[in-house]
Amino acid sequence: MTATHAHASPIPDSPQDPAALHGPVIAWFEQHARDLPWRRPEAGAWGVMVSEFMLQQTPVARVLPVYEQWLARWPRPADLAAEEPGEAVRAWGRLGYPRRALRLHGAAQAIAERHGGEVPSDHAQLIALPGIGEYTAAAVASFAYGQRHAVLDTNVRRVLARASTGVQYPPNATTAAERRLARALLPVEEATAARWAAASMELGALVCTARNEDCGRCPIADRCAWRLAGKPAHEGPARRGQSYAGTDRQVRGRLLAVLREATSPVPQAVLDTVWHEPVQRARALDGLVADGLVEPLDGGRYRLPSGRPATR
DNA sequence: TAGTCGTGGCA
């Protein structure tokens, strides 16, 4: 299937002309961008990187207070690297997906050891760090260093799906076609590309939202392929929801909540109170230990990870 | 590639 190949040059002034999107979206961004702490100059690359870790699957409103505390306590990567990983997990609080805290700690250690304490600006070096994938590497390189990258997060994917492809929602997993489209739409000039990345993401976050999109406030509503097509409803299989109640994830969450609040090692008997079913409870705890989120001690006690080899 | 991995707010 080559019908959507990106070689065809866009028709100037047509609704699909890539350049036609940049101006209005960036102009809208100048007017409506939220004043977020990681967008201020003083945030630096480390602030941008910390925010990106926290924002992976967690809403801005819940990230804000934790971000502020985190940066105040660990203003540089080396400061976090010097801490026990368990302190990162504790400070992570209830942001969810606590493995991100462990990975951020690991990334800080790698930055301290391999990059002289400075967040690398090179995409390949960024993506080699734990917890940084294709999106986060592009986001840090673009937002912190002003580079030209296709920054494909869930917001941008939705904006492109609607404005350019003409469908309500993007596919479940990012496709090669989406990457091609995003690259084709990328402004040529580096600084403009970086602005476009932030602007298109913000548009998806504030206006072109998953539910109750507000086309009345959209700067490109007049050329949005989905809207021009009459906003047809999503076809195909429903996006698989993520169940939670009764899963191992819920049990893991309860176990870790106890350990986060504890100031000294927690006996097994205390952890046993968080879940009634012993098999699932044990499996969840084993999983946390295997993930490095929990450290078993002598005498059936547990704590957040110290970063030291287990004693025997 | 599809499953797993937290948490909480909102329609």
Add this chain to the structure above:
DNA sequence: TTGCCAAGACT
């Protein structure tokens, strides 16, 4: 009330 959704990464 409950399902959907939120700046993904990893296996």
